[in-house]
Amino acid sequence: MKFLSTFILMLCLSSSLFAQPSFNPQAEGERLERLWWDQQKNQDIAGLTKIMSPAFQSINTKGAQDLAFNMAIIKAEKLGNYELANIKVTQSKDNLIVTYQIKVPENYLGKTMSPKMHYRLDVWNKSDAGWQIIAHANLNPI
Amino acid sequence: MDINIAAEGERLYRSLIAKITACNWPAVDAMFAPGFQSAHADGARDRATEIQTIMDEKIADCILSNFKVTQSGNCLVVTHTQSVVETIDGKRLPGQSSPRLTVWTKNQGNWQMVALANLRVI
Numbered sequence: 388m389k390f391l392s393t394f395i396l397m398l399c400l401s402s403s404l405f406a407q408p409s410f411n412p413q414a415e416g417e418r419l420e421r422l423w424w425d426q427q428k429n430q431d432i433a434g435l436t437k438i439m440s441p442a443f444q445s446i447n448t449k450g451a452q453d454l455a456f457n458m459a460i461i462k463a464e465k466l467g468n469y470e471l472a473n474i475k476v477t478q479s480k481d482n483l484i485v486t487y488q489i490k491v492p493e494n495y496l497g498k499t500m501s502p503k504m505h506y507r508l509d510v511w512n513k514s515d516a517g518w519q520i521i522a523h524a525n526l527n528p529i
Numbered sequence: 530m531d532i533n534i535a536a537e538g539e540r541l542y543r544s545l546i547a548k549i550t551a552c553n554w555p556a557v558d559a560m561f562a563p564g565f566q567s568a569h570a571d572g573a574r575d576r577a578t579e580i581q582t583i584m585d586e587k588i589a590d591c592i593l594s595n596f597k598v599t600q601s602g603n604c605l606v607v608t609h610t611q612s613v614v615e616t617i618d619g620k621r622l623p624g625q626s627s628p629r630l631t632v633w634t635k636n637q638g639n640w641q642m643v644a645l646a647n648l649r650v651i
Contacts, residue, residue: 442601444608446630448648451597451608475573479564479643482604482634486566486573508568508646510632514602521601522632524646526570 416476416485419511419518424489428466435461440512440519447495447525457523460495467492472504483511483518500527538598538607541633541640549588557583562634562641570651579645590614592626605633605640625649 419438426434435458443454452460469491477484488504510522541560548556558580565576574582595610612626627649633640 440601442599442604442606444597444599444606444630446608446628446646446648448627448650450610450628451595451630453597453599473573475566477564477566477575479562479641480634480636481602482564482632482643484564484566484632484644486568506568506570506572508566508573508630508644510604510606510644512601512604519601521599521604522606522630522644522646524568524630524648526568526646526648528570528650 412478412483413474413476415518416483416511417471417474419483419520420471420474420485420487420509423509423520424466424469424471424491427461428469430462430465432458432462437516438519440516440521442521443519443523444521445523445525447527448529464494470504481513483513485509485511495529498529500529534600534605535596535598537640538605538633539593539596539609541605541642542596542607542609542629542631543593545642546588546591546593549583550590552584554580554584559639560642562636562643565641565643565645567645567647569647570649588613594626603635604643607631607633 423438439454445452445457469489472488474487486508489507490504492502493500506526508524509520511518512521545560561576567574567579592612592614593609597608599606608630610626611629613624630646631642632644634643
């Protein structure tokens with residue numbers, strides 16, 4: 388009897404020690420967005436290189452841009468303080484789809500963008516490299 | 530995935546448009562992944578709202594161009610330009626064009642769209 392109760396106690400302890408916290412897509416998506424926008428604001432190129440997939444593509448009203456173009460824009464245009472709202476995260480297998488509104492002082496190729504709240508969409512993909520952003524849409528008209 | 534991603538990405542979007550113009554709604558529904566979201570100038574939409582909007586809009590013929598496809602693991606990121614065809618004096622002419630972005634992932638062997646951004650200015 389004593390052996391059995393000791394065994395059950397050990398089993399409970401081991402399962403609580405190795406239990407994985409349940410994945411919360413909403414919290415993870417919000418964390419990733421704030422990390423990415425902080426990296427852009429701080430022009431943290433090393434961090435951005437890790438978090439942005441080589442397959443990354445973005446679009447705005449002028450067209451599509453690849454990773455190299457986006458990195459050049461981030462290096463050239465200093466962002467101001469940003470404000471995120473209405474963040475909605477959904478999950479589809481190893482992907483997080485995030486829509487949100489943002490208010491951020493920014494320039495695009497020398498043009499000052501509207502500082503009003505507008506929508507964005509991002510897609511994050513989990514791979515051996517961790518979470519990486521693979522797509523970004525900026526709905527702020529240029 | 531051992532595929533020609535440029536051809537596959539373009540084929541997927543053209544297939545979606547063909548199903549929409551044919552009003553093949555079960556096939557359209559099957560191309561949207563659970564968790565799908567879209568973004569438009571007037572806001573974000575979930576899967577059900579996006580499909581209902583497409584069904585209500587009755588999309589006309591459109592010209593698709595400038596496809597660019599990249600791959601990340603099991604995902605394809607597709608950007609292209611889309612313009613609705615207008616008929617003026619009997620001639621079919623492209624209307625105002627705007628960029629689109631779609632992201633596709635394989636789900637049980639079938640490609641499904643997880644995200645769409647429509648940059649048409651409203």
